[in-house]
Amino acid sequence: MTSADPLLRVNDLAVEFQTDEGTVHAVNGISYEISAGESLGIVGESGCGKSVSSLAIMGLVPRPAGRVTQGEITFGERDLLKLSTHEMRLVRGQQIAMIFQDPVSSLNPVYPVGRQIEEALRLHLKMSRPDARARAAELLDTVGIPAPEERVKDYPHQLSGGMQQRAMIAMAISCQPDLLIADEPTTALDVTIQAQVIELLAGLRRELGMAVILITHELALVAGFCDRVAVMYAGYIVEYAPVRELFARPQHPYTVGLMKAVPTLIGERTEQLANIPGSPPDLLDLPHGCPYAPRCPFVRDECRVEVPDLRDRGDGHPVRCIVDPTTGDLR
Numbered sequence: 001m002t003s004a005d006p007l008l009r010v011n012d013l014a015v016e017f018q019t020d021e022g023t024v025h026a027v028n029g030i031s032y033e034i035s036a037g038e039s040l041g042i043v044g045e046s047g048c049g050k051s052v053s054s055l056a057i058m059g060l061v062p063r064p065a066g067r068v069t070q071g072e073i074t075f076g077e078r079d080l081l082k083l084s085t086h087e088m089r090l091v092r093g094q095q096i097a098m099i100f101q102d103p104v105s106s107l108n109p110v111y112p113v114g115r116q117i118e119e120a121l122r123l124h125l126k127m128s129r130p131d132a133r134a135r136a137a138e139l140l141d142t143v144g145i146p147a148p149e150e151r152v153k154d155y156p157h158q159l160s161g162g163m164q165q166r167a168m169i170a171m172a173i174s175c176q177p178d179l180l181i182a183d184e185p186t187t188a189l190d191v192t193i194q195a196q197v198i199e200l201l202a203g204l205r206r207e208l209g210m211a212v213i214l215i216t217h218e219l220a221l222v223a224g225f226c227d228r229v230a231v232m233y234a235g236y237i238v239e240y241a242p243v244r245e246l247f248a249r250p251q252h253p254y255t256v257g258l259m260k261a262v263p264t265l266i267g268e269r270t271e272q273l274a275n276i277p278g279s280p281p282d283l284l285d286l287p288h289g290c291p292y293a294p295r296c297p298f299v300r301d302e303c304r305v306e307v308p309d310l311r312d313r314g315d316g317h318p319v320r321c322i323v324d325p326t327t328g329d330l331r
């Protein structure tokens with residue numbers, strides 16, 4: 001699992017929220033790494049800690065309720081968790097960028113989109129206004145927005161959802177980040193537009209050599225895009241493998257369940273049919289043992305004793321499960 005010089009290494013990261021009802025264990029000791037130019041998929045049902053773990057990388061876990069309680073996030077030489085607010089702001093502007101599910105809440109409605117990209121360029125790259133203006137139009141062109149010279153003057157509400165998401169991507173890549181975190185970038189979009197946005201991200205990744213973390217609840221989306229995949233459940237990584245290996249030999253019963261779940265068209269959107277019976281556990285009150293045990297068709301008494309380790313059996317495909325889903329026997 002360890003390559004020579006990963007760009008980003010997340011080690012044993014945990015994030016908790018203090019709420020009126022108690023402590024929410026949102027992220028429970030996850031580790032992964034990503035090399036320059038590589039793409040990692042993070043997949044799992046809603047509420048499993050995908051966004052919170054990424055917010056931790058960005059230094060944006062909402063305080064004071066949320067807190068990183070353990071772990072390291074090494075980017076290049078530095079542990080991001082040890083940087084000052086100011087240093088972290090520079091990292092966010094220049095080295096790591098994030099795009100969110102909902103472009104509407106990420107773009108400022110009172111400024112034209114071109115202006116927003118311009119401001120980012122002026123702030124982070126110290127460009128002059130005329131240079132930033134020209135570059136903003138170039139960037140809109142790069143992300144496939146037609147007539148960019150005109151569109152720079154548009155306000156976000158004048159653009160379609162797909163075009164808004166493209167504008168967000170233009171803003172994210174404006175400072176040529178080494179790492180782009182795309183958090184469910186297509187979930188709010190129509191199916192045909194989803195495919196175009198994924199295509200766009202794939203092209204940009206190749207052209208700019210950026211590493212990309214693609215977060216999604218749709219396993220199918222990572223198939224054509226990612227080099228490696230981490231499957232998350234209840235704040236844990238339960239399986240971590242190269243993408244082909246994962247699809248050829250899913251080793252965790254949860255991943256097997258996700259693969260059987262068929263995406264269905266609901267109106268203009270796809271949604272994963274919830275045909276894994278039951279629902280994810282309450283992160284306020286995790287069950288003893290494996291968090292997937294209550295839903296797992298392969299469950300055995302041993303599963304309810306302790307959370308299994310994420311174990312690599314020497315094949316570069318670690319799994320947090322003591323049962324082999326192909327035979328139902330203990331591993």
Ligand SMILES: Nc1ncnc2c1ncn2[C@@H]1O[C@H](COP(=O)(O)OP(=O)(O)O)[C@@H](O)[C@H]1O
Binds near residue numbers: 048
């Ligand atoms: N501000 C918050 N306060 C309390 N709990 C939170 C907060 N933000 C997220 N959580 C909890 O953390 C867990 C993980 O959330 P999240 O990372 O957003 O899930 P995902 O992105 O996988 O859908 C969820 O149970 C969610 O309810």
Ligand SMILES: [Mg+2]
Binds near residue numbers: 051052
């Ligand atoms: Mg999320």
